[in-house]
Amino acid sequence: MKSYRQELHLTVPARRGYINITSEVERCLLESGIKEGLCLVNPMHISASVFINDDEPGLHHDFDTFLEKLVPHGPIEQYRHNDTGEDNADSHIKRQVMGREVVVAVTGGRLDFGTWEQIFYGEFDGNRRKRILVKIIGE
Numbered sequence: 001m002k003s004y005r006q007e008l009h010l011t012v013p014a015r016r017g018y019i020n021i022t023s024e025v026e027r028c029l030l031e032s033g034i035k036e037g038l039c040l041v042n043p044m045h046i047s048a049s050v051f052i053n054d055d056e057p058g059l060h061h062d063f064d065t066f067l068e069k070l071v072p073h074g075p076i077e078q079y080r081h082n083d084t085g086e087d088n089a090d091s092h093i094k095r096q097v098m099g100r101e102v103v104v105a106v107t108g109g110r111l112d113f114g115t116w117e118q119i120f121y122g123e124f125d126g127n128r129r130k131r132i133l134v135k136i137i138g139e
Contacts, residue, residue, distance in 0.1 A: 004032035004136040007044070012126035015073070018060045021050075021132065022118045025104075026111060028134040035109040037138015042101035044133050047091035047125035049098035054116045063122075067094045091124035098122050106138055 006028045008021060025041055041050045053059065071093045076082045079089030102119060105112035111119075121132060 001037075001137060001139060002032065002034055004028065004034060004134075006031070006134045008132040008134060009129060010121065010132070011129045012123035015124070015126050016064060016067075017123045017126060018063065019121045019123070020055050020118050021121050022055075022111075025119050025134055029106060029109070029111060029136060032136045034106055034136050034138040037106045037136060039104045039106050039111060040101060040133070040135045041104070041119055042133045042135075043095075043121060044131040047088055047095055047123075048130055049095045049100065049122035049124070050102050050132065051099050051120055051122060052102050052104070052113075052117050053120060055118045055120075063098075067097060067124075070097065088125040094122075094124040106136065 008024050008028075010019065010021075012019065021041070025039065029039060043050050071090045073087075073090045076087045076089070081089035081092065104119070123130070
C-alpha cells in the first residue's frame with residue numbers, strides 16, 4: 001500500500017467564499033501514482049469546510065444565503081465564543097453544518113465521482129492563508 005500527502009494553500013480574499021479545488025486534488029492524485037484507493041480532503045482549519053456538490057454559482061449563492069440566515073455573523077455579541085475577543089463564532093458553526101472533510105474513492109487512477117460532483121473548499125472566516133490536506137492511500 002502506498003501513501004501520499006500534500007497540502008494545498010489558499011487565501012480567500014473575503015470573509016466567506018466557495019472555491020472549486022477538484023483540479024488541484026486531481027493533480028495530487030496523478031502525482032501519487034495511486035490507481036485504486038481512497039482520497040481524503042480536509043481543511044486544516046476549524047472555520048472552513050470541504051464538501052462535494054455541483055459547481056453552479058446559483059447553488060453557491062444559495063448555500064451562502066442559507067448559512068447566513070441559519071447562523072448570521074452578527075451581531076457578534078450573540079455568541080459566547082466571541083466573548084474571548086474573537087468575532088468568528090458563526091464560522092465554527094457553519095463548518096459543522098457544511099462538514100469537515102470528504103473521502104472519495106479512487107478507481108482506475110481517477111476520482112470516482114457521481115454526475116456533477118466536484119470538491120469545494122468553503123471558507124467562513126477568510127482573509128488569511130489556509131491549508132487543505134490531501135491524503136491518498138492505495139495501490
